[in-house]
Amino acid sequence: MSKLKSRVYSFIVSISMLAFILPTSEVSAQTLQAKTLSDALTKTSMATSSESNGKLSLKLNGEGLSKSEQQQFTQVSKMLNNLQVVFNSKTAASKEGKISKQYIKTIANVGGTPYNAEVWSDMNVKGKNVVAKEIVKSPQLFKMMSQSKNINKYMIMDFPQGENGSIDFKKMMSGNKELQKLILTITQKYSSQLNLKGVVTKDGNVYKVKIDDAKFKEIIRKVVNITAENKEIQGLIKNYVVTSMKNSGSSTKDINNTKIQMEQMFTKIQSQKFLDAFNKNMDKLDNIKILGNKGIEIAYTIDKNGYVIGTKGNIEIVIDAAKLEKAFGTTGQSALKGIYTADIKFEVNNKNINKKVNVKLPKITAKNSFNYTELINGTQQTQKVEAPNEVIKSSK
Numbered sequence: 001m002s003k004l005k006s007r008v009y010s011f012i013v014s015i016s017m018l019a020f021i022l023p024t025s026e027v028s029a030q031t032l033q034a035k036t037l038s039d040a041l042t043k044t045s046m047a048t049s050s051e052s053n054g055k056l057s058l059k060l061n062g063e064g065l066s067k068s069e070q071q072q073f074t075q076v077s078k079m080l081n082n083l084q085v086v087f088n089s090k091t092a093a094s095k096e097g098k099i100s101k102q103y104i105k106t107i108a109n110v111g112g113t114p115y116n117a118e119v120w121s122d123m124n125v126k127g128k129n130v131v132a133k134e135i136v137k138s139p140q141l142f143k144m145m146s147q148s149k150n151i152n153k154y155m156i157m158d159f160p161q162g163e164n165g166s167i168d169f170k171k172m173m174s175g176n177k178e179l180q181k182l183i184l185t186i187t188q189k190y191s192s193q194l195n196l197k198g199v200v201t202k203d204g205n206v207y208k209v210k211i212d213d214a215k216f217k218e219i220i221r222k223v224v225n226i227t228a229e230n231k232e233i234q235g236l237i238k239n240y241v242v243t244s245m246k247n248s249g250s251s252t253k254d255i256n257n258t259k260i261q262m263e264q265m266f267t268k269i270q271s272q273k274f275l276d277a278f279n280k281n282m283d284k285l286d287n288i289k290i291l292g293n294k295g296i297e298i299a300y301t302i303d304k305n306g307y308v309i310g311t312k313g314n315i316e317i318v319i320d321a322a323k324l325e326k327a328f329g330t331t332g333q334s335a336l337k338g339i340y341t342a343d344i345k346f347e348v349n350n351k352n353i354n355k356k357v358n359v360k361l362p363k364i365t366a367k368n369s370f371n372y373t374e375l376i377n378g379t380q381q382t383q384k385v386e387a388p389n390e391v392i393k394s395s396k
Contacts, residue, residue: 034200037207037300042184044308044350048093049357054311054348058083065338069321073338084109092357098126101359115140120361133158135362136372147374154362154369182240189233193226194219209298213291221282228269238262284327292316292341307353315344 060081062073085108093100102121107114117138124131134157142151199215201208211219227233241262245255268274294316301310321336 033202033207034196036202036302037200037209038187040207040300040302040306040308043306044353047307047353048095049091049355050350050353051088051090051357052348052350053086053088054346055087056083056085056344056346059343061341061343063339063341066336069336069338073340079111082109090357090359092359094126099124101361103359113140117141120359122361135364135369137362150370150374154364155372156364156369157372182236182243186233186236186240189230189236194222205302207300207302209296209300211291211296213289213295216291216296217282217285221279224269224278225275228275234266238266281328288320288323288327289318292318292343294343305353307350309350309353311346311348313344313346315342317342317344 058080060073060077062069062077065073085106087104087106089102089104091100091102100121100123102119104119106117106119108117109115115138117136119137120135122131122133122135136155136157137153138155139151142153142155196219199209199211201210227237238259241258242255245258250258269278294314296313296315298311298313300308303309319340319342321338321340325336
């Protein structure tokens with residue numbers, strides 16, 4: 001694959017990620033509707049217990065493709081076209097956040113092949129003996145990666161504590177609260193400087209976010225320019241990244257290297273040369289569509305308690321590969337011809353928010369389980385497994 005083609009595909013992935021992130025992270029408090037939605041999203045994210053179900057689907061389409069483009073698109077579409085994912089989850093945690101249990105069941109159809117997975121997580125950092133483990137059951141995955149005798153067993157992931165760069169879960173759980181506060185602060189800093197009036201509308205208890213192609217590009221441009229000019233935001237972003245790394249058990253060396261790289265990055269984007277080049281590239285996108293006519297549409301349903309109980313969204317991404325390659329290529333001529341469309345639909349429903357939610361872990365024995373190190377080492381690891389059968393009840 002040529003460098004230009006790689007750039008086009010990387011661009012598609014980047015835009016897809018931004019399309020998911022921007023609507024929720026940049027909701028502004030400039031209007032009453034936007035403030036109500038922003039407050040509800042924040043309040044829901046802070047809940048200690050809930051039950052959720054949701055689904056996601058992806059449809060890909062390619063038009064006017066060259067022969068080589070069609071071959072590559074066919075390979076990708078075999079895996080991703082008509083992708084469907086359905087999930088159900090339960091979360092129960094103590095009010096102080098030191099005890100947490102979660103259950104997630106996922107059913108996916110990838111390339112016409114069904115995949116099922118169940119994951120239970122158990123974390124308790126209240127006492128001296130920290131518990132941090134995950135239990136996974138996924139016959140299709142284990143069939144591909146493990147011995148046949150393990151296909152229908154539970155895989156145990158029992159994490160070591162705070163040694164040799166491993167995760168310190170006590171610090172992680174307290175750090176997660178800090179991360180939530182940082183995300184909220186960063187969002188507020190951006191929102192106060194973005195003109196997002198009209199983006200959020202209200203119909204009863206349903207709040208709709210609508211971002212079209214022009215507004216999407218405007219937000220991207222403003223976010224980069226604001227970041228380049230605002231030292232406070234840069235500091236918040238650095239703090240967020242470092243805290244995330246500490247929570248994930250990164251070594252001191254890796255954290256220090258990241259700090260250096262971030263300093264270099266912010267020094268670069270502060271330069272007028274970078275901003276001129278970035279804004280020039282954004283100018284090139286003015287007449288090149290990134291979002292289709294549907295744009296980004298997300299509807300949030302808020303209950304009487306101020307929680308988001310339903311989210312339903314549609315994102316349509318359109319990539320004109322020929323125009324992109326011509327605009328950003330070195331020759332000024334395009335070898336690509338295709339127009340690619342990705343139609344993403346998703347839905348999430350929440351209930352029992354901050355109410356009693358029971359998360360029961362499966363009964364684990366030496367016979368019905370195996371250690372995750374088998375997938376890494378390919379050999380049976382002997383482990384004494386105790387059955388964590390208690391049920392945590394979370395109540396407000």
